Amino acid sequence: MILRRLACALALATVLLPAVLAGARAQDRVLRVSLNTEIQVLDPIVTTINATRVFAYLVYDMLFAIDADGNYQPQMIERYEVSEDRLTYTFRLREGLEWSDGQPVTAEDCIASIRRWAQREALGVQIMRQAEGLRVIDARTFELKLREPYAYVIEALGKPGNVIPVMMPARLANLPANAAVPEVVGSGPFLFDRAGWRPGERAVFLRNPRYRPRAEPASGLAGGKVVRFDRVEAVSMPDQSTRVAALQTGEVDFLEIIASDFITPMRRNRNIVIGEPRGAGQIMSIVNLNHAQPPFNNVLIRRAAQLAINQAEVMAALGLPPGLSMERCEALYMCDTPGQSDAGTEIFRGAGPERARALLRQAGYNGEPVVLLHSESSALLNATSLVIADQLRRAGFTVDVRTSDYATVAQRRLSREPVERGGWSAVPIVWNGIDLVNPLANPGVAYNCAPHYPGWYCDPRQTELLRNLALARTPEQRRELADQLQAAFHDNVNYLLGGQFSAPAAWRADLVGVVPFPIPVFWNMSRR
Numbered sequence: 001m002i003l004r005r006l007a008c009a010l011a012l013a014t015v016l017l018p019a020v021l022a023g024a025r026a027q028d029r030v031l032r033v034s035l036n037t038e039i040q041v042l043d044p045i046v047t048t049i050n051a052t053r054v055f056a057y058l059v060y061d062m063l064f065a066i067d068a069d070g071n072y073q074p075q076m077i078e079r080y081e082v083s084e085d086r087l088t089y090t091f092r093l094r095e096g097l098e099w100s101d102g103q104p105v106t107a108e109d110c111i112a113s114i115r116r117w118a119q120r121e122a123l124g125v126q127i128m129r130q131a132e133g134l135r136v137i138d139a140r141t142f143e144l145k146l147r148e149p150y151a152y153v154i155e156a157l158g159k160p161g162n163v164i165p166v167m168m169p170a171r172l173a174n175l176p177a178n179a180a181v182p183e184v185v186g187s188g189p190f191l192f193d194r195a196g197w198r199p200g201e202r203a204v205f206l207r208n209p210r211y212r213p214r215a216e217p218a219s220g221l222a223g224g225k226v227v228r229f230d231r232v233e234a235v236s237m238p239d240q241s242t243r244v245a246a247l248q249t250g251e252v253d254f255l256e257i258i259a260s261d262f263i264t265p266m267r268r269n270r271n272i273v274i275g276e277p278r279g280a281g282q283i284m285s286i287v288n289l290n291h292a293q294p295p296f297n298n299v300l301i302r303r304a305a306q307l308a309i310n311q312a313e314v315m316a317a318l319g320l321p322p323g324l325s326m327e328r329c330e331a332l333y334m335c336d337t338p339g340q341s342d343a344g345t346e347i348f349r350g351a352g353p354e355r356a357r358a359l360l361r362q363a364g365y366n367g368e369p370v371v372l373l374h375s376e377s378s379a380l381l382n383a384t385s386l387v388i389a390d391q392l393r394r395a396g397f398t399v400d401v402r403t404s405d406y407a408t409v410a411q412r413r414l415s416r417e418p419v420e421r422g423g424w425s426a427v428p429i430v431w432n433g434i435d436l437v438n439p440l441a442n443p444g445v446a447y448n449c450a451p452h453y454p455g456w457y458c459d460p461r462q463t464e465l466l467r468n469l470a471l472a473r474t475p476e477q478r479r480e481l482a483d484q485l486q487a488a489f490h491d492n493v494n495y496l497l498g499g500q501f502s503a504p505a506a507w508r509a510d511l512v513g514v515v516p517f518p519i520p521v522f523w524n525m526s527r528r
């Protein structure tokens with residue numbers, strides 16, 4: 001009887017083992033990740049949310065891309081030429097590029113995409129002001145002709161954020177730029193599985209069989225985007241401890257950001273790798289002020305808020321291990337980068353609640369409410385928002401904290417209404433350092449007087465400085481103008497700087513080929 005049972009068990013195992021092994025191999029080809037915030041908006045032209053940025057890198061592609069050293073390389077472009085007078089740029093697309101619907105990528109598509117992007121992006125607006133026109137030469141070739149030289153054409157067409165110059169078919173790119181496109185049709189390394197999308201649960205991406213990687217090694221957003229997983233699942237996990245537990249057990253393979261409380265213990269876990277971003281790979285804590293509504297439509301009151309912020313306290317709220325944050329960084333272009341500057345920082349001498357209160361009295365502040373939007377669900381914004389609110393209160397502001405999830409905050413931040421009609425006064429946010437190193441792309445100054453960017457700061461001095469910077473011919477001229485822009489940024493108080501820090505990713509140690517970049521990308525990596 002026992003022998004007969006053993007024989008049956010062996011026979012059953014022989015039948016089931018191939019299926020078990022096949023299932024294990026299938027699981028090996030699935031990458032499960034947890035992003036800091038949930039993917040909700042599927043068009044990177046209408047939002048600057050980082051989750052949408054991750055989405056854009058996967059399903060779309062760009063004409064140029066930034067590499068790990070901060071250089072811009074051809075991506076969808078095979079080659080390009082610039083005339084001697086710097087007025088004519090001729091671009092040739094790579095052969096064989098296809099949209100995910102099977103249609104070829106054409107020069108007409110790219111021109112329509114550039115025009116759509118330029119309606120929403122400060123660098124694009126500046127280029128189109130200088131442009132005499134964009135025209136198709138043949139199916140794979142198009143031309144940009146300028147009225148006068150512009151210093152950052154390639155950098156603009158390859159900027160990694162905030163509004164990303166992704167390419168899409170002309171039939172979609174020609175739709176209004178202030179509303180999300182109704183379809184997701186890209187030419188990137190992944191396909192978005194819209195049918196499998198479960199908001200609040202998971203977003204699924206499939207390897208794009210039509211994608212043709214470049215031959216160069218992957219570097220930042222540039223080079224060969226070789227996909228080695230059949231499927232990427234972005235799993236929604238709002239609770240930070242749940243995310244870390246899932247990483248430890250292998251339920252997920254990659255966390256976009258590991259909450260600071262868990263960094264030290266996870267460094268002792270041999271099965272976990274913690275990233276080590278530095279310089280432009282770090283993040284800047286920011287307070288977005290609403291210049292369109294009281295009280296921050298008054299520059300003196302903005303300066304009072306500027307003097308109230310103690311960066312060391314804001315950074316301490318993150319609870320980061322030593323070496324992952326700076327007690328003070330007042331450089332708009334990030335510290336520990338080639339663009340670091342002290343221009344305009346003399347305004348911070350003697351900063352503190354006493355000076356802030358004196359400025360409030362001078363400005364005639366009468367206790368008008370400051371509605372501060374607090375993103376409780378964000379690992380980076382939860383604690384810092386509460387510290388910033390407390391600092392403003394100590395300086396004499398009447399602060400009304402409104403707590404919700406990040407998606408709700410991001411939507412409300414678009415409103416220009418007064419606070420009593422659903423508006424806002426201040427929103428703690430973060431900016432990725434990679435977006436700040438180029439002054440013409442830095443959101444702290446690049447969106448000056450732009451009607452669509454939340455905060456609506458507008459300083460005529462900065463408009464002229466931006467124009468002069470775009471036309472500057474030498475590195476020395478560019479550096480001088482960049483310094484002047486930073487000084488004007490501080491003087492006008494476009495935003496408040498809360499401090500520079502690292503928000504490292506974490507992943508299972510059996511993942512290899514992880515591309516170091518401030519925003520996660522999921523090509524090139526594989527499982528041991």
